[in-house]
Amino acid sequence: MPSHVLARKWRPQSFIEVIGQPAIVQALTHALESGRLHHAYLFSGTRGIGKTSLARLLAKCLSCEQGPTVTPCGHCNPCLAIAQGNYLDLLEIDAASRTKVEDTRELLESVQYPPIMGRYKIILIDEVHMLSGHSFNALLKTLEEPPKHVIFLLATTEPEKLPNTVLSRCLHFTLKPLSSEALSHHFSHILQQENIVFEPNALALIAKSARGSVRDGLSLLERCIAFCDDNITVDKISELLGLADSHSVQLLLDALLQNDAVSGLTVIRQLAEKGVDFSEVLEAFMTLLHQLALQQALEKNNSAAMSPERIQLYYQIALMGRRDLALAPDQQMGFEMLYIRLLAFQPWQDDSDISPTVKKNF
Template sequence: MSYQVLARKHRPKNFSEVVGQEHVLNSLIHGLDQNRLHHAYLFTGTRGVGKTSLARLLAKSVNCLKGVSSKPCGNCDHCIAIEQGRFVDLIEIDAASRTKVEDTRDILDNVQYMPSQGKYKIYLIDEVHMLSQHSFNALLKTLEEPPEHVKFLLATTDPHKLPITILSRCLQFNLKHITELQIKRKLEDILSYEQIPFETDALSVIAHAADGSMRDALSLTDQSIAFSKGQIVTADVKAMLGIVDTQMLDTLLLLILEENTTALIEYSNDIIQAGKSPESVLNAISECFYYASLTNFKMLNLENLPCTTEVLTAITQNYSLDQLQLYYQLSIKAKEDIHLAPTAQCGLGMALLRLCAFSLDLNTPFQENTAYSRSQVQKKNEELDELKAPLTHSKKESYSPITSIPQETSHIDNLTQTQEKTLHYPTDTPSPLQEIKEINLVDILSQHSSPQVTAYEKHLEKIDWYQISQSLGLKGTVLQVVLNCSLFSIDNNIYTLQAADSIKALITPNSIQKIEDALSKRQGHKIILEFTHLNIQNKTTRPISTSQQKIKELETNNFSVQQNQENIADLAKVTSFETSSHNTPAQINQQQKEKRIDQIYQSLKQNADIQKLESIGFEVLKENIKLTTLP
C-alpha cells in the first residue's frame, strides 16, 4: 500500500477531532442535534484551518444510515464512502477550474433529481469566490430556494469577493487561525500514534512556522521526518526551515547594540552562508523588538522568546519605547525590499546597517561632556562583553561572535574627539555663556538708545542656537519644538525660548522636561527652560519681569522711578516677543536653502544655452528648482 501523508491520514473523522474552531462546532452540533438544518453553509478562513474537513463532516452527519446526528457512526457504508471520497451524492466541485457559467448550469440541471443513496444530495463548492459573475447570477435562485433534498456547502479563503446576494443566502462561519499550543498538542498525539520519536522543542518550531494552519504543520512534520531519517530533531528542523537559532540571534543583537557595523556585516554574511534566509533573520529581530516592548510595558511571563532573557534585558535597558517602535517598523519593512536586492547578503546587510544608522547620530556630533560620554560608553561595552562571554566560548565555531573593535577606534570616541574641537574654548578666552553672566544690566539699558545692536543681543548672537539644537540628540516632536524656537534670553541657568505659532501645541510638560534634560546634560549643570508665550502676565513676558527685579535692586543706587520705568520700556522693546529678530534653526535651514536656490537660479540665467532658450520663448522659473539635500 502506498504511503499516505499525515494531512490526509489524520483528517478529522468526527467533530471531536477538529482542532480549535469551537465557535463553529457549537453551532453545527446544536443544529444537527435539534434537526435545524440550513440549506446553504459558507465556511471562510485561511488555508489549512478545516473548511473542507468541516464540510465533509457535515455531509457525513446528515447522510449517516443511523440518522441525522452530530456523532456519525463512521462504520456504515455511507460514512466509509464519504471518508474515501466515493460517495455518489457528495458532489465536490473545484470552482477554480470550473468558473464558466456553462459549468454552473450543468450542475444545476441535476439539482432537481433525488439523491441516489443518501438522504441529501450535497454540493460542496470549494474556492467559490473564483466563480464568474454570470455563474453567481445563475446560482442565485437555486441557492435561495433549493429542493428539500439538496444542501449547498461553500468554502472560500476570500469571502470579500463574493457578491452580497450570495452571502445573504448562507449561514456564514468564519474559521480562525489555530493557536501554536493547539497545533503542538495535536502533533504530539499524531506522532505518538505513529510511534515516531520527536523533541518537544522541535514541535514548537513547527507550530510557529505553520502560522495557524494545521495542514501546513502536518506537511512540515512529514518533511521533518524525511529530513531527520524517521525522527524529529530540533536542530534538523531549524536547519530545514532556515531559522536563525538563539545563539546566532544573540550574537547579532549584541553587535547591533554595540553599533559595531564592521563585525555586523561580516557576521550577517556568515549567517547567509550558513543557509539562513534574510526573511527569517529579520523576522527573528522584529520578534525580539516586540518582546522587548512588552517587557517595557511591564508584561511578564513571556514564552517562546527567540533570544535569551539576558539579551532581551540588554535591549530593554538600551532602547527607549519609541526607538523599539522605530526598529520594529524598520525590520518588518525591510522584508519587502529583500527580493529587490542584488544578493541576499546585500539585502540583509543594508537592513542591519539601517538599524545602526538610526541609532548612531551620524550627521550631528555629540555635544556632551567628553568624560561623561566615555564613561557611559565604557559601562555599556562592559555590560555587553559580559553577555558575549558565554557566546565566545561556544563549541560551535560557525556561531562564535565576532570580537568588537577596540574602543579607541570606535565611532563613539571619534564623535567625542570632534566634540572637544567644537566645544572647548581657550583658557584665556571666556565662553559666550560666561560672558553673558558678566554683562551689567545698566550697560544694556544705556546702549539701547543708540541705533547699534545692544551688547545683550551681540552675546546672544554669539551663541549658535542652530548648532546647539542639532547636538542635543532629540527626536520626534521634541526635536521639532527645538528646531522651531529661537533663543530669547538667558538669565543665569534659565533659558527662555521664543516658539513659532505652528508648534506651540507641541510644547507640553513632557517635551519641556526632555529638552531641559538634554540641555543640562550638554552644559554639565541644571538648566531651567521657559517659553515666552507660557509666561505672559498682563502682556509682560518673563524676561521683562526679571529685568524689573534687577532694576529694583539698582534703584537703591540713586536711580529714579521714572528713569527705571523708561529703561524697563526700552528693554521691553528689545525683548519684545513680537519684534524679536532671532531666527529658529528651521528658519535658518530654509534661508540657506533659498539662498542656494537663488545662486542656482542666477547661474542658470547667465548660462549661454539657457539664454538661447529664453530668446525663443522659454523661461526658467525659480519655484521649479527643488533641492533634496543642502550642499
C-alpha cells in the first residue's frame, strides 16, 4: 500500500468524523448553524494533528451547494473539487515553501475579486507563522478590512510567533494532542472497515508510538498492515517497533521476585540482541508495576509475592532509572545497572514478603 493512502482516505469528511476535538467541533457547528461566521479562523497545534484537514473540512462546509452546512453533501461540485484539491475558490498556500512577498501580494490582490463559482473565496495558509514580515503586513491589511466574500483559514504549529495584530483578528482554536485511547479507537474503526484482523492491544502500542499525531499514527498503521500481512498482532508490532514484548517484561519482574539475577540478566541480553529500545522496556516495566499497584489498591488484594511497599520501592527506583538510562554509556549497560540495583534493594525487613527459597539465597 503506498504511503499516506490511509491518511488521505480517512481524512474527515464531516464533523462527526473529526476525532478528539469536541470543543472545536461544537464551536464551528454553532457558527455554521447560526450563520455567525468570522472572517478569519486560526487553527494551532502540533504537527500531524489534523489542522489543515479541519480547515479543508470547514472550507467544504462553507462552500457546499447545500450550505453553509455542518454536513456537506460530498457530491456537489464544490465538495468534489475541494476533496480533489482543485476548487478555484479555495486558495491554499504553504507558507513554509512560499514566503516571498510577491506571492502573498499576488494572492491578496486576487482576494479583492469575487469568488468564481462559490459563496466565498477561502484562503488557507498553512504554517502561517513562516510568512515574512512584509507578507504579514500585506495579510494584516486584508484582515483589517476583509472583503465580505473572503474567509481566511490559517494553520500553524507555532502561534506564539504570530504578531498580535494578526492574532487579535482571528478566532483562534487550539487543537489538543489526541489521547492514545482516541487514536486506538480511530484505528480500530478503520481496520474494521478495511477488513483487517487485529489484536486491540496491538493498536494501543501503535497509538502510543504516534504520540498524539493522527498523521504519524496512520502512516505507522500503514507500515504495520504491510508488515503484519493483514493480521495485526502484539508480537508483530512489538517486533516492528522494537518494543519489548510483554512476556519478557513479566519475566524480568518474576526473576526479580525470585532474586534470580541470572535469569533476569539473560532476558536483558536477549532483548538487547533484538535491538529493543531499553527506555521502552523500562516504561513497560513501570506500566506493569502500576497495573499491579492499581489492582492491589482497588481489590485490596495484596499478593504474597509482592507487598505494596515493594511495588512502590521498585517503581521509585525505575523512575529514577529513566534519567540514569539516558546518561549511561549505552542503554543495555544502563538497564543492567538499574536491574542489579533493583535486585540489591530486596526488602529484608519484610520477612513475610520473601519465600523461604529466596531467603536462603540472601
